[in-house]
Amino acid sequence: MASYETVSELSDSFLERSTYGIRQDHKEAALAPALHDLTRHHAGNCPDYGRMVGAAYPGWESGSGLGAVPFIPISMFKQRSLGSVPESAIFKTLTSSGTTGSEVSRILLDRPTAQRQTRALASVMRHILGVERRPMLIIDSSSILRDRKQFSARGAGIVGLMNFGRNHTYLLDSAFRPDADRLEEFATKHRGEAIFIFGFTFMVWRHLIKDLAATPLDLSNAVLVHSGGWKKLEEERVDNGEFRRVLAEGFGIRHVYNFYGMVEQVGGVFIEGDDGLLHPPAFGDVIVRHPRTWKEQPVGEEGVLQVVSVLPTSYPGHSVLTEDLGVVEAIDSSATAHLGKAFRVVGRVPQADLRGCSDTYASMLSAA
Amino acid sequence: MEVEVLAGRLRSAAPTGPFSEVTRSLLREFSKRLRAHPAAKAYPEVQALAFSIRPAWINELHREWDRLADDFSVLVPRGLAFHVPPGNVDTVFIYSWALSALVGNTNVVRLPSTATDQVNVICEVLGSVLESDEFTSLRPTAAFVRYGHDDDVTAALSKLADVRVVWGGDETVSRIRRLPLSPATVEMTFPDRFSLVAFDAPTVTRLGDSDVNWVGRALYNDVYWFNQLGCSSPRLVIWRGEAEQCIVARDRVYQAVVRACDERGYETPLSAHLAKLGFAFNLAAEGSATSIRYFSNEATVVELCDLSAVRRTSPGGGFFLDVRVDTLLDLVDFVARKDQTLTHFGFERADLVELVAALNGRGIDRLVPVGQAMTFSRYWDGYDLLQAFSRRVQVLDVHRAAPANS
Numbered sequence: 001m002a003s004y005e006t007v008s009e010l011s012d013s014f015l016e017r018s019t020y021g022i023r024q025d026h027k028e029a030a031l032a033p034a035l036h037d038l039t040r041h042h043a044g045n046c047p048d049y050g051r052m053v054g055a056a057y058p059g060w061e062s063g064s065g066l067g068a069v070p071f072i073p074i075s076m077f078k079q080r081s082l083g084s085v086p087e088s089a090i091f092k093t094l095t096s097s098g099t100t101g102s103e104v105s106r107i108l109l110d111r112p113t114a115q116r117q118t119r120a121l122a123s124v125m126r127h128i129l130g131v132e133r134r135p136m137l138i139i140d141s142s143s144i145l146r147d148r149k150q151f152s153a154r155g156a157g158i159v160g161l162m163n164f165g166r167n168h169t170y171l172l173d174s175a176f177r178p179d180a181d182r183l184e185e186f187a188t189k190h191r192g193e194a195i196f197i198f199g200f201t202f203m204v205w206r207h208l209i210k211d212l213a214a215t216p217l218d219l220s221n222a223v224l225v226h227s228g229g230w231k232k233l234e235e236e237r238v239d240n241g242e243f244r245r246v247l248a249e250g251f252g253i254r255h256v257y258n259f260y261g262m263v264e265q266v267g268g269v270f271i272e273g274d275d276g277l278l279h280p281p282a283f284g285d286v287i288v289r290h291p292r293t294w295k296e297q298p299v300g301e302e303g304v305l306q307v308v309s310v311l312p313t314s315y316p317g318h319s320v321l322t323e324d325l326g327v328v329e330a331i332d333s334s335a336t337a338h339l340g341k342a343f344r345v346v347g348r349v350p351q352a353d354l355r356g357c358s359d360t361y362a363s364m365l366s367a368a
Numbered sequence: 369m370e371v372e373v374l375a376g377r378l379r380s381a382a383p384t385g386p387f388s389e390v391t392r393s394l395l396r397e398f399s400k401r402l403r404a405h406p407a408a409k410a411y412p413e414v415q416a417l418a419f420s421i422r423p424a425w426i427n428e429l430h431r432e433w434d435r436l437a438d439d440f441s442v443l444v445p446r447g448l449a450f451h452v453p454p455g456n457v458d459t460v461f462i463y464s465w466a467l468s469a470l471v472g473n474t475n476v477v478r479l480p481s482t483a484t485d486q487v488n489v490i491c492e493v494l495g496s497v498l499e500s501d502e503f504t505s506l507r508p509t510a511a512f513v514r515y516g517h518d519d520d521v522t523a524a525l526s527k528l529a530d531v532r533v534v535w536g537g538d539e540t541v542s543r544i545r546r547l548p549l550s551p552a553t554v555e556m557t558f559p560d561r562f563s564l565v566a567f568d569a570p571t572v573t574r575l576g577d578s579d580v581n582w583v584g585r586a587l588y589n590d591v592y593w594f595n596q597l598g599c600s601s602p603r604l605v606i607w608r609g610e611a612e613q614c615i616v617a618r619d620r621v622y623q624a625v626v627r628a629c630d631e632r633g634y635e636t637p638l639s640a641h642l643a644k645l646g647f648a649f650n651l652a653a654e655g656s657a658t659s660i661r662y663f664s665n666e667a668t669v670v671e672l673c674d675l676s677a678v679r680r681t682s683p684g685g686g687f688f689l690d691v692r693v694d695t696l697l698d699l700v701d702f703v704a705r706k707d708q709t710l711t712h713f714g715f716e717r718a719d720l721v722e723l724v725a726a727l728n729g730r731g732i733d734r735l736v737p738v739g740q741a742m743t744f745s746r747y748w749d750g751y752d753l754l755q756a757f758s759r760r761v762q763v764l765d766v767h768r769a770a771p772a773n774s
Contacts, residue, residue: 048653055652055670056660075646080653291638292665304638323642352637 004085007041007313008112010034014283014310015116019123020338022282024331027340031285032066034310035318039070042316045084049316052076067287067296071306071319077264078103085110085314094156096263105264110314117266118163120311124269124281125164128223128257135190136165137183137222139199139208141172154200156263157227165196171207178211187217194221200228201258205238209246220252225271227259231348240276260345265320267311270343277329277342284309286343288328289321302327302346323349371524374511378448378474378528381508386445386472386758387430394506395466396423397497407489412632413593413742414486417459420744421466429470429746433754443758445472446554447530452478452522452544454536454558458486458594461512462494463744464533469510471757476525479514523547531757534558556756558599558749561708562680565590565602565738566696568714569609572617583713584624586739590711591625592634592666593742596684600709600734600741603682604689605669606699608715614692622663622688629666629686640685641665647683675702696723700730707731708749713738 014034022030039060043050049072053060057070076082083090085108092114094107109117138158145155162168169186173179197219199208204226224247233243240258247253258272270278270286280286287296288303297303305326308319325346332339384391402408402418409415436443449468453461458480465477480487491512498507515521526532526547534544535558549555565587575583591601607614629635636644648670651657656677661669666686672678675691675698682689693699696719710732712720720735733750736743746754 051655051657052649052652055657056649056662058659072649073642073645075642076649076653079646079650291641294662304642321642321645323639349638349642351639 002037002041004041004045004313007037010037011116011283011310011313012112015119015123017282019127019281020279020340022339024340027282027285028066031283031308031310032064032069035066035069035308036063038310038313038316038318041313042084042318046082046316048080048082049084066285066308069308069319071308071321072316073321074105074262074264074323077105077107077317081106081108082315082317083108084316089314094263096156107263107266107317108315109266113266113312113314116311116313117160120267120269120281120283121160122163124271125161125225128225128255128271129164129196133164133166134194134196134223135167135186136162136169136196136198137186138162138168138170139172139197139203140170141174141176142170143174154228157200158198161198161225165198171199176207178207180215183212183215183217192221194223195219197222197224197253199224199226201226201230201243202228202232205233205236205243209243209250213250217251220254222251222253223255223257224253225257225259227261229348230345234347244276262307262320262322265307265309265312265317267309268307268320273336273338273342275333275336275338275342277344279336279338280341280343283311286326286328286341288326288343291325297328299328299331304349305343305345325349371521374476374513375524375528377508378476378511381474382505383445383447383474383509384472384506386443387433387470388472390503390506391469391472392423392426392430394497394503395421395426395470397500398494399423401493401497402490405489405493407485411486411489412589413459414489416593416742417462417490420463426470429467429754432746433471436755436758440764441760441762443471443755444761446757446759447473448528449473449475449531449533449757450478450525450529451475451533452535452540453480454540455480455482458484459490460535460744461487462490464535465510465512467746467753468531468533468757471754473531473757474509476511476513476529478522478525479512481514481516483514519543519547526553529553531556554756556751556753560706561599561749562604562706563600563602563709563711563741564604564606564707565711565741566606566608566699566713566715567617567621567738569607569613569617571714572620573613575620580620580624581627583621583738584626584628585631586713586737587621587625588628588632588634589739590741591686592629592632595636595640596682596686598742601684602709602711602741603680603684603687604678604691606696607690607692608694608696609692611692618661618669618690622661622667622669626664626667629664634666636665636685638665640683641668643683644668644685644687647687651677675699678702680704680706696720697726699723700726703727703731705731709734709736709741711736711738711741 043053052072053070060070089110090108091111092109096105140158171178171183244256247256260270260278261268267284270280273279285308287306289306290297290303302325305322305324307322312318326343328341328343330342333342399418399421407414408418451464461477465475468475526549530553532549532555534541538559541557541559607618648660648668651670652660656672657670658673659671669688669690671690678689746752
């Protein structure tokens with residue numbers, strides 16, 4: 001088996017590639033063997049993972065092609081602590097509270113994997129922010145970062161993106177109310193400068209868009225990045241189009257980028273292009289799977305998202321079946337500067353109560 | 369309705385005798401109307417209920433009841449039965465009520481707190497039958513009540529009852545057990561159970577295609593009516609035979625069950641499939657599973673190294689734990705009190721009786737052919753319900769005077 005150094009070097013090499021400039025066929029030709037190498041690495045070094053792929057994917061060792069990379073359900077990171085490096089090498093543990101129940105994902109990062117995480121973010125963010133650090137407005141409260149050892153997903157997201165800004169200012173006070181004075185001060189100080197706004201999608205909606213709806217604010221020089229999913233906004237019937245429209249009309253913000261990713265996958269960072277679609281970087285990809293045959297879906301067909309990334313070497317998160325639904329809208333489209341897949345996240349897999357034989361039969365009734 | 373009002377009504381009810389004509393007639397009419405109801409088509413468990421309480425079954429029960437009496441005793445109703453049915457099986461409350469009513473008890477049934485279509489249909493039909501003049505006398509003897517998580521109501525009804533029947537999870541049983549009964553009241557509890565099915569692999573491999581399809585449909589009925597969450601739905605699958613035979617038999621049976629799901633239009637919700645996947649991968653990660661076989665979203669099969677790897681929890685929705693054995697007697701050390709139903713295919717009665725004898729009461733209360741896991745009977749969880757809903761009164765005449773003093 002390849003040494004950890006060899007595996008690490010291969011992962012690192014993907015960060016040297018053009019983030020969005022590689023055609024899908026070339027990209028897959030490079031990703032697939034690297035991902036299969038990672039499967040071997042993790043199977044050899046994480047006994048739990050080795051047993052999982054051994055049980056679920058007979059003959060996995062001889063698999064080739066992107067579609068044949070074994071995946072594990074994302075819930076595994078809640079059920080087990082999966083690591084492929086000695087415990088002493090663990091440098092940081094990421095945690096995330098899931099939306100399904102109270103269990104928490106535990107993601108074990110060693111130094112090289114954590115560094116790759118930082119570099120991956122940088123290569124993605126450079127595309128929308130440029131190389132200079134901008135004054136940064138965070139649509140959250142600094143109290144979210146209180147526990148620095150065990151980052152929440154929100155805290156981790158903020159800390160990760162803080163590297164791309166300066167003069168960090170939190171919009172919310174410790175009681176999670178917008179601090180108008182602080183905002184005013186920030187706006188005055190940085191008048192005319194290009195600024196960077198980051199927040200979780202529902203925080204932006206609730207605290208920037210709604211709380212400050214009556215406050216005249218010109219943020220037309222801002223780039224806004226948001227992340228975290230649409231679930232809470234769906235309840236208010238707000239989609240991406242409406243979200244962007246309100247930001248443009250209310251605040252003059254025209255550079256709005258949604259960001260899809262999950263704490264469970266280092267390098268699985270997907271950012272919105274001007275086409276309103278998400279784009280996988282050179283070191284990762286998405287595969288949309290049919291929810292019953294589990295075969296790869298053609299362009300335009302919805303399915304369950306599998307995310308792959310060549311960056312995680314300290315834990316087996318290189319190929320994960322998410323609980324999100326999505327659709328690839330285009331491949332190598334000439335409409336944007338991005339080659340490769342362009343996709344949309346449709347939402348989470350609906351949680352059906354299993355008592356619901358009634359659900360099944362109700363749908364039969366209405367179909368009859 | 370206030371609990372006191374309900375209590376008064378129940379106390380004033382004039383009980384009928386065991387297997388009275390009017391009660392049997394009520395059940396006849398109920399079965400008939402339930403079968404004709406459009407919902408019976410949509411809900412197989414409603415259909416099964418209508419079929420189960422058909423006149424032939426009631427007549428058979430009646431004959432069995434008559435045989436329960438002997439030369440030294442007579443059976444009489446206990447009085448007031450309080451039924452607390454489970455939340456996860458929509459029709460059990462009716463079986464529980466029907467047996468008790470036939471025996472001649474007055475009944476108060478707590479309805480499941482979540483009103484499913486099935487429960488609503490059943491109540492609506494039974495209500496409409498009770499409306500007719502013929503059954504005026506029975507109306508006060510049957511109360512179906514729904515209330516929230518209110519232990520006060522349960523406590524009040526418990527004090528009134530002569531027999532309390534608690535179905536449902538261990539937690540429900542434990543919680544309700546803390547509520548006192550009158551000193552003379554008896555209680556039957558039906559806590560969480562675990563069930564399994566055993567296939568004789570050589571027999572399965574010899575079957576023709578249509579017989580395999582029959583087995584698939586039978587297993588479908590056992591497993592999917594209640595999303596594999598009913599206590600008697602098998603979750604563990606025992607394959608008896610040589611390893612190679614078992615592989616062939618397993619593939620045939622699961623492929624047949626997938627076809628049966630297809631025929632009935634049963635689909636495991638996607639979220640439940642993902643939950644099963646998580647369960648399966650976790651078993652593999654901890655080293656209990658040797659292989660995860662995916663037949664369809666409806667059938668996730670986890671092959672375990674041996675019986676010691678079985679844990680009696682399951683996500684439901686078509687999640688099967690497979691274990692191979694050389695003989696049914698291999699189950700003896702594994703079986704526990706929690707194990708309820710062993711459905712079987714391909715075994716001789718002698719094999720089954722031998723197993724029961726070897727178990728010596730450790731567990732397993734029912735052994736029934738595949739396809740009958742959900743078929744309700746007077747024997748349930750080790751109780752004979754006909755007997756348990758009644759009281760045996762000893763009657764000795766002078767000529768049979770006790771021989772003790774001789």
